[in-house]
Amino acid sequence: MHYNLAQLFRESIGSTRDYEVDDSFVGPEDGLDRAQGWVRVIRTHEGFLIRAELETQVSLTCSRCLSPFELHSELTMEEESFPSINPMTGRMQDLPGETDGAILLDDQQVLDMGEVLRQYVITEVPIKPLCCEKCLGLCPECGSNQNKEKCKCNAGPADPRWGALVELLTEKQD
Ligand SMILES: [Zn+2]
Ligand SMILES: [Zn+2]
Numbered sequence: 001m002h003y004n005l006a007q008l009f010r011e012s013i014g015s016t017r018d019y020e021v022d023d024s025f026v027g028p029e030d031g032l033d034r035a036q037g038w039v040r041v042i043r044t045h046e047g048f049l050i051r052a053e054l055e056t057q058v059s060l061t062c063s064r065c066l067s068p069f070e071l072h073s074e075l076t077m078e079e080e081s082f083p084s085i086n087p088m089t090g091r092m093q094d095l096p097g098e099t100d101g102a103i104l105l106d107d108q109q110v111l112d113m114g115e116v117l118r119q120y121v122i123t124e125v126p127i128k129p130l131c132c133e134k135c136l137g138l139c140p141e142c143g144s145n146q147n148k149e150k151c152k153c154n155a156g157p158a159d160p161r162w163g164a165l166v167e168l169l170t171e172k173q174d
Pocket of ligand 2: 139140141142143144151152153
């Protein structure tokens with residue numbers, strides 16, 4: 001997902017490039033995650049406007065049961081981007097005042113869309129990701145995954161949600 005924008009920078013304002021994305025990028029857990037969709041780059045007065053609509057499948061680890069799971073998200077982005085070096089002069093570019101959060105290109109005018117995507121996804125991922133809302137986590141005694149097997153430990157209902165579940169199960173048996 002590296003797009004060289006050097007040629008587009010030489011074109012007139014409003015010129016565009018469209019990129020289809022069906023690619024992998026380094027995700028928040030440093031594995032290879034997938035993204036599909038499109039990226040459109042528009043030449044602006046000072047640099048570029050980058051628009052994208054992407055679906056991502058990101059591998060995460062559940063903070064409760066430690067199992068891997070996939071988080072699907074849809075991202076819509078519209079960001080400004082500026083070359084760090086003016087390709088006409090080879091000098092550092094005088095950037096316009098408001099460049100906070102803007103995407104900077106490297107000195108070859110290459111847009112690293114994988115890195116942009118990684119930053120976007122990191123802001124989407126919860127601090128404590130869960131494989132599912134009702135994840136039962138690991139048994140505090142034997143460490144077995146309570147979603148998969150019921151161990152014989154006598155840990156008891158440490159979590160109030162367990163109590164509700166036990167009640168529900170006994171009701172059904174009556
Ligand atoms: Zn889980
Ligand atoms: Zn156990």
